[in-house]
Amino acid sequence: MKFNIDAVIEKITVAEIETPLFVAGVIDTTGSTVGFIVPLTNALRGTITALKGVINCVFSLDTFSVPFAQMRNRNIETEVREVIPFTPIEDVEPSMVPNFKADGGTNLHDAIGVALEKLLALAKELKKTGQRAKGIITVFYDGDNSDSAFFDSVNIQKMLQEVNALETLELSIFMMGMNSGTAGVDLTDPNLDPAVKVAVEDFNTEMVKSMNNLFGGDERACYFPAGTDISRLPGMIRKSAVNPAALRAELHAAPAVVTEFLGDMTEMESFA
Numbered sequence: 001m002k003f004n005i006d007a008v009i010e011k012i013t014v015a016e017i018e019t020p021l022f023v024a025g026v027i028d029t030t031g032s033t034v035g036f037i038v039p040l041t042n043a044l045r046g047t048i049t050a051l052k053g054v055i056n057c058v059f060s061l062d063t064f065s066v067p068f069a070q071m072r073n074r075n076i077e078t079e080v081r082e083v084i085p086f087t088p089i090e091d092v093e094p095s096m097v098p099n100f101k102a103d104g105g106t107n108l109h110d111a112i113g114v115a116l117e118k119l120l121a122l123a124k125e126l127k128k129t130g131q132r133a134k135g136i137i138t139v140f141y142d143g144d145n146s147d148s149a150f151f152d153s154v155n156i157q158k159m160l161q162e163v164n165a166l167e168t169l170e171l172s173i174f175m176m177g178m179n180s181g182t183a184g185v186d187l188t189d190p191n192l193d194p195a196v197k198v199a200v201e202d203f204n205t206e207m208v209k210s211m212n213n214l215f216g217g218d219e220r221a222c223y224f225p226a227g228t229d230i231s232r233l234p235g236m237i238r239k240s241a242v243n244p245a246a247l248r249a250e251l252h253a254a255p256a257v258v259t260e261f262l263g264d265m266t267e268m269e270s271f272a
Contacts, residue, residue, distance in 0.1 A: 020133030021057040022086065022122060023241055024115045027100070028141040028178075030065040034102035036178070040140065043233040045094035050234035052089055055241050060086040060118070061097065064111035065104035066147045074149045079107050080114045105147035109214065112139060112173075113151025116159045119169060126168035134170045136244055138237055142178040144210050157216045172244035173221040174251075176233065177207050222251040 027044065029037065044061070051057060061084040070078065084096055119135045126133055163171055208223050215221040240247050 020126075020131065021055065021241060022119065022133060022135045023051070023057050023059050023089075023237070024086075024118065024135070024137045025059070025061040025237075026111050026115050026137060026139040027061065027063045027083075028065070028106070028108070028111075028139075028143075029063045029100045029102055030104050030106045030143070031068075031102055032106075032142055033178075037100050037102040039231065040178075040233075041097060041100050043231055045097045046231075046234040047237045048089070048092050048094045048097070050238040051241060052092070055089075055238070057089050057241055058086050059089045059092050060084055062111060062114060063100060064107050065102075066107045067104045071105070071147070076110060076114070076150050079104075080111050086118070106141070106143050106145055107148045108139075108141055108143075108145035109148035109151045109153070109156065112137070112214075113148075113156055113159070115139075116156060116163075119171060120159050120163055123163050123166045123169040127166050132168050132170070134244065135172070136240055137171070137173045138176060138240060139174070140176045140178060140233070144207065145214075153214045153216065156214060157218070160215065160218050160220070170244075171220050172240065172248055173215070173218075174236075174240050174244075174247070175207075175211050175221065175223045176236065177204065177223060219248070222248050 025044065025047070027040070033040065048059070051059065060082070062080055062082055064080045066074070066079050083098065084092060115137045119137065122133070122135065160171075163169055204223075211221060211223050
């Protein structure tokens with residue numbers, strides 16, 4: 001199955017990219033995000049601002065959800081929606097991020113599969129030109145997969161293996177968890193209700209297990225804990241783009257709590 005792969009390659013000529021870094025944002029707009037879809041949208045606009053002028057990259061944005069009326073007539077192109085195709089970051093504006101509507105079921109695996117499919121196509125194109133690049137997939141989501149129909153752990157792991165075998169794309173996958181019941185809660189807040197903290201930590205534990213199963217323990221995939229302040233997401237994305245390998249190591253070392261890292265992000269809150 002192909003999803004706009006030819007269009008991606010046509011729009012971006014790899015040889016013309018001065019610093020070949022591709023950042024693919026993937027956003028959960030399912031029904032359970034209704035409580036924080038507005039601050040999330042604002043944080044995404046801030047992400048574009050945070051990247052512009054800081055790092056030369058090519059940026060894309062997809063959203064995902066399965067409209068409840070569409071459950072019996074599935075169509076991946078309307079369930080994983082391309083909002084911004086791969087575009088040099090200097091040509092991307094915050095206004096290109098629309099006001100999202102929270103609705104539908106969670107096709108998390110399909111959304112990850114589409115992003116991987118795009119970057120696998122890029123890796124193959126790089127092989128033809130003898131070049132190398134870095135690719136980053138950042139997924140914002142608030143719950144486990146429940147409604148995917150096109151991708152599963154088998155074909156996702158197969159694509160990861162294909163990317164690795166090509167040896168042209170240094171890939172990092174950052175899964176940014178947001179618990180719908182406690183979105184915007186800051187685990188570093190000393191006044192946080194202990195019951196809320198336990199709920200978030202339990203959510204994190206289960207999601208880490210789920211992500212490990214999905215990616216087969218691949219070291220390129222790692223998990224931001226739920227309970228992070230959404231306004232800090234632009235800083236997270238910027239740091240992931242500047243030094244993805246270092247951030248992967250940091251998150252693997254402490255997958256449930258990254259308080260030192262989150263503390264460094266407070267200066268980014270003005271983007272929200």
